[in-house]
Amino acid sequence: MELPDLPVRAVLDDVVGTLAARGCAVLVAPPGTGKTTLVPLALPGRVVVAEPRRIAARAAAARMASLLGEQVGETVGYSVRGDRKVSRRTRIEVVTSGLLVRRLQNDPELARVDTVLLDECHERHLDADLLLALLLDARAGLRPDLKILATSATVAAQRLSELLGDAPVLQVSARTYPTVTSYVPSARGERIEATVVRATNRALSEVDGDVLVFLPGAAEIRRVASMLNVETAVLHGRLGSSAQDDALRPGDRQRVVLATAIAESSLTVPGVRAVVDAGLARVPRVDHRRGLAGLVTVRVSAAVADQRAGRAGREAPGRVYRCWPEHEHATLPRYPEPEIRTADLTRLALELACWGTPDGSGLAWWDAPPAGALDAGRTVLHALGALDDGGATERGRRMAGLGLHPRLARALLDGADLVGARTAAEVVALLDDDASATSSDLVTALRADGRWRREARRLEKLVRQQGTPSTDPVETVRASAKQGSPPGGPLATIIPRDTDNSWPQHDPALVVALAHPERIAKRRNQGSSIYLMAGGTAVEAPGFGDAEWLAIAIADREPGRTHGKVRLAARADEQLARTAAPTLLHTARDIRWDNDVVANEQEKLGAIVLKERPLTDQNAIQQALRQGLETEGIALLNWTDEARRLRARLDFLHHTAGWPEITDDQMRQSVDLSNARRKADLNKIDATRILRQLLPWPEAARLDELAPDHVETPGGRSRKVDYTPDGPVLRIKIQDAFGWKDTPRINNQPIQLHLLSPAGRPAAVTSDLASFWQNGYGQVRAEFRGKYPKHKWPEVPYDR
Structure with missing residues (x-):
């Protein structure tokens, strides 16, 4: 066999020799140098090549077979999900990374495999990173003789070398044209x-x-x-x-x-x-x-x-x-x-649990999975029954064996028993290949032809081969409901279907809801296209007419948009929602302030309110009223003129006499809500009474002395004092000030006098009355004597 004259030919002997001597190696070779097709042919023994994509696996196998002058499936074959061409003669098998992970789970020793070639490691696909970690673990404990060759088209070689035990790095230069x-x-x-x-x-x-x-x-x-x-x-x-x-x-x-x-x-x-x-x-x-x-x-x-x-x-x-x-x-x-830094790690978490290390500790990672994302994945797996405290359950291992995302695997297993294997398989196949959907309406998309139908037939056959579930899905649903909040919905009406393809009403939606119970959604308002998902996210779903409920398969949110948008969904109803997501059913108390008291007991499916009734206990109502006082402030109380003036007098004494400050928070805490049930009742509570309850004693006995509400003028008239942040203010007519030679004071603070004409119009403002009499009064007197002849305008106003 004469290999093409590609750049990698120059290092083939070095690759073979290094693997024989060291067991691991890294090959850095740009695209087009022949690393994917020539290197496997040069390696001795049985070789498995892991590719990140199905199309690359099939193309690599076809190219190698053509170089040998053979058909695919003879010396060189491939295996991808749903398609396999190998025979007893096959020495080199090209597989996808995900498929090799499954094979490694079933056979950790990779019996009869001499070398694994991990192609295009630099692309950092999630399955490829996981495969590398599991292979290194298997090699360390079970197969020290297993040879691993990692290839990369970029200069990420040093990290790969470290992971492979400081493996030698071989370089190939590309012969490219300008x-x-x-x-x-x-x-x-x-x-x-x-x-x-x-x-x-x-x-x-x-x-x-x-x-x-x-x-x-x-x-x-x-x-x-x-x-x-x-x-x-x-x-x-x-x-x-x-x-x-x-x-x-x-x-x-x-x-x-x-x-x-x-x-x-x-x-x-x-x-x-x-x-x-x-x-x-x-x-x-x-x-x-x-x-x-x-x-x-x-x-x-x-x-x-x-x-x-x-x-x-x-x-x-x-x-x-x-x-x-x-x-x-x-x-x-x-x-x-x-991908490991940004992707959904639910499937990775299941594979790790099946491997026996749920948190991934002890494995050599290129980048360790983020703890938060891994915990989120394990939470989902616990809810699906795939994990327990001891690791992967039997159900979880069956789900992993399907090669699907755990959510889809759950939908296939439980859906097959609830609505029939064919319907469940067709829905799951379409969800797994969502690009095939010709409509956002799942039922419409299912009626159209698509490449997903071949996968549906494979899944139907696979789930039938797996046989009866270890736990009946209906009983699992009932048990989940009993462990959570009170169950809802007639679960017994959901019974196994036959395997025809007639799709009884809502069957496809039930399969979707089994995969994504948190995406069950209810329309917010009549005629609206906005739905609230059980998980709490609002999404827009145009085109579903008067559908009150949806089982949403795919939804995303574009940057800058308030709501997510539904890409694929099926019409549902409340009974289906209760059946598919019993663990999301719970009773909650909705106690809050929303411009008035809201105090209800709600039956909810996640964030969706199913039923509610008003709460009558006073504690709940008072809690909402307290929130209202915190949100909108003590302005909700009845602030009479007396209350406002008293609050101002107390503020004045806080700043001038050192009295304790009476804060809004103190007033809120002192409000007696025993007779209040709504916002209008707050407005009946007199703020004056609360302020007087908070007066400091024994100082309060001197309130009228230190901050009098009224001042008596020389003429014997009582006038109200206004207390402002700048000090006390007294608005009086000029004649009322006759007899005061100097500015009157309150608690040693001069009163700012607003002197008015007999008609009540502003004439002068002063805090130094003696100066006004001396310098300003003469002009005022001259102006007003003719205008108001019936009033007295003495030359010496402070001499009565």
């Missing part, structure tokens, strides 16, 4: 798809070969394809195997290959002379607070951008078109964020 890079940023207000189309048309006019276009997801691929007037091929992970194979075959004429991140490495797309890079990728993220998990679009890292660009120079000189400004390139993150 490329010219151009930046094609978006115009103002231009969508990324339009920018990509503009860059692609430019590439088509400047190169003779095919153009490989990187886009974040299938939706963007569809939109770009509809805007291009040229032959296109599509390449993404949700395609069927035949469609993927077609994209990897060279065409007869120039074409555009629209691909997601799966074309970054492991795969060679022949005939490519130009790369158009949107600069975006779709990665998993989980929002634990809102209970929403899914894919989000992020900027690519510099390492990923370089890998994508390298595709243009594999076979000939090429061109690269980057759809962002050149100055932004330096701001890209250096490497992509590892």
Whole structure:
């Protein structure tokens, strides 16, 4: 067998020799150097190659088989979920990382396997990181003779070497052709798809070969394809195997290959002379607070951008078109964020429990799983019955064996018994391949054909082979309800269905609710499209008409939006909600202030209120009233003029005589709420009485002396004093001040006198009456004598 003259050939003997001598090695080789296809063929014994993606596994196996002049399934085969081509002759098997994790769980010694090649470790997929940790553990304890070769296309070799026990690092340099890079940023207000189309048309006019276009997801691929007037091929992970194979075959004429991140490495797309890079990728993220998990679009890292660009120079000189400004390139993150830091870790938590180390301690991690995300995953697994205090339960191991996310595995196992294996399998298959959904209405999507049907048949067969569950789902539901708050709903009416495909009303919704009970949702208001999920998150679900309840399969929240948005759901009802989520049923007391007293006892499904009745006990009502006083303040009380004046007098004495301050908080605590039941009753409580209760004794006996409410003028009239933050103020007519030579004082503080005309209009303001009589009164007297002749205007006003 003559191997192609690719750069990796130069180190094949070194790789084989190093593995034989050390047992582990790291191979750093850029894309296109032959590491994925030539290295396995050179390794002795039985070899398992772990690839991060199904399409890469099948393509690698096909390429190696063609080099041997054989069919796939002879010397070289592959195994991916739902598809396997191997025989007794197979020596090299290419598998997905997730599938090898399952195989390792069932056979920790990996009997009859001599070497495991972990390809594209730098991509940091969750399954790949877990696989590396488990392999190292198995090698340390059970298979010290197992050889591990880790390959990477970037310079992440040092960390890999450390994990593999300071394994030797072998380097391969790529023989690439020169490329010219151009930046094609978006115009103002231009969508990324339009920018990509503009860059692609430019590439088509400047190169003779095919153009490989990187886009974040299938939706963007569809939109770009509809805007291009040229032959296109599509390449993404949700395609069927035949469609993927077609994209990897060279065409007869120039074409555009629209691909997601799966074309970054492991795969060679022949005939490519130009790369158009949107600069975006779709990665998993989980929002634990809102209970929403899914894919989000992020900027690519510099390492990923370089890998994508390298595709243009594999076979000939090429061109690269980057759809962002050149100055932004330096701001890209250096490497992509590892999935283990951002993804939902429920499935990882189950695998760790099955391995016997639920918290992952004792394993050698590239990056250890975040404790908070791992705890959140274990919480979900406990709720699904997959974990107990001793680790993985029998039910949990059955769920792990299905190769699905634990939520979907639960829905398949319990749903098969409740609504029939076929219906459960079809719903789960569609949820697992949500890109196949042709409608946001799950039932409508189920009626359409899709590639998920093949997976549904496999799941139906698999769940039938597993046989009767160890615990009857209906009894599990009942038991869960009894352990929690009072159960609701006629659980006995949910009985096993036959296996026809007629879908009795709400059966698909029940399967969804079994997978995501916290996403059961109820419409907030009649006619509204806003629903509240049991987990407490509000989502918008247009297009579901008058549906009162929904079982939501997929929902996400775009940045800047108040509500999440439903992507896939089925109509449900309250009985279904009670049946699918009995552990979320509970009774709660809703005691709060919302512009008035709210005091109710509620039956709730998570955050959703099912029923409520008013609470009549005074303690609950008083609690709400106290909240009202804290929220809106003591202004809710009855503040008469007397109360306001008394509060001002006491503040004056606090600042001038050292009396204790009477605070709002003291007043709130002193309010007698024994006869109050609502806001209007607070307004009947006299603030004066509360203030007098708080007067300090024995000082209070001198209140009228130190801060009198009234002052008697020389003419014998009593006038109210206003106490302000600036001191006491007295508003009187000028004639009332006749007889005072100097400014009167209260507690040694001069009164600010607002002197008024006989008609009550302002004439003068002074805190120095003697000065006013001396300097200002003469002018006032001259002006007012003619205007108010009936009033006395003595020349010496302080001499009565």
